[in-house]
Amino acid sequence: MTGSTLLGMGHYVPPRVVTNNDLAGLMETTDEWITQRTGIKERHWVDGNVGASELAEIASRGALAEAGLTPQDIDLILFATLSPDLNFPGSGCLLQARLGIPGVPAMDIRNQCTGFLYGLKTADAYIRSGMARHVLLVGAEVHSTGIDVTTRGRDVAVLFGDGAGAAIVGPTEGAARVIDSELHADGRFAEILMVEAPASRMNPRLSPQMLEEGRHYPKMDGRSVFKHAVERLPEVIHSVLKKNGYALSDVDVLVPHQANLRINEMVTRQLGFAPEKVVNNIQKYGNTTAASIPIALHEAVLDGRVKKGQLVLLAGFGAGLTWGATLVRW
């Protein structure tokens, strides 16, 4: 039966490295606080006017090269981001123009840290149904231009990094395939992690007073997000495994979203899963939201931690709230 598989992947982070000590020069924070609470040591931030589609193009071209394909082979673009280049149109359209493939449908996915998993399920459905052959799925974020880098915004500012991860998803009759995905959302908790302005429900969408109050910056109830993450992630992991007749011991590699090393350590402990089988790279990149799972997965493929034939489990949690888990036979 036709399924979908990841034919090639690519990732990119901008060259500028921002260390915890660099941030300590901008706001009241310390390397010790950031390292102890999050595991993050540094992140990459863009210089100047660089939008998500620019990072996405580099990651996408890498994924195409790895798959041995050209932009002309793509028949659908899925672009997962919470930091689109523009309020509208979507970054998928901008990426399509950058790749020089006018006419190819392009759609944005607004599911934050779970965006790549929502996109992978969508790509899988398109391919299984025969509606598409080669889907370019990319998660890309530029957070650095949208965070408050003063002490007022320090709880959020220290967490986020810029980057992009991409995959070419295509058809397969073989064993290597996306096995199943389980996705969830709970909008009752939308306001525990959000950017409220500019947005349609605000009239005016942005005012000098709102700017002064910093209402255009992300706001987060960190403790609440943490608590939800460590409950929902083990739940959805157990559920997708059970539904597909697997035990946790069948999983060779777990690639979780990179929001906080402490969240991933707690989830790993709660599951009783071997920590050496978990891919974590938040130390280098911070939280790159929709880009975090594909960047971590691609790094693990490149350095040999993810090998052909293995059972790989992807898991994500973030604003929305949204969360999910995807099983892939590599």
Ligand code: UT7
């Ligand atoms: O993809 C999903 C995105 N988000 C997440 O997954 C975030 C989940 N939550 C977290 O990771 C944690 O809640 C944080 C790392 C954000 C915060 O850790 P916490 O242990 O929950 O700290 P807290 O917010 O309770 O703050 C503790 C103290 C506060 O000071 P007081 O009130 O105790 O005097 C904060 O003002 O730490 C202070 N603080 C900081 N101090 C130094 C907050 N941010 C910073 C900072 N540097 N950057």
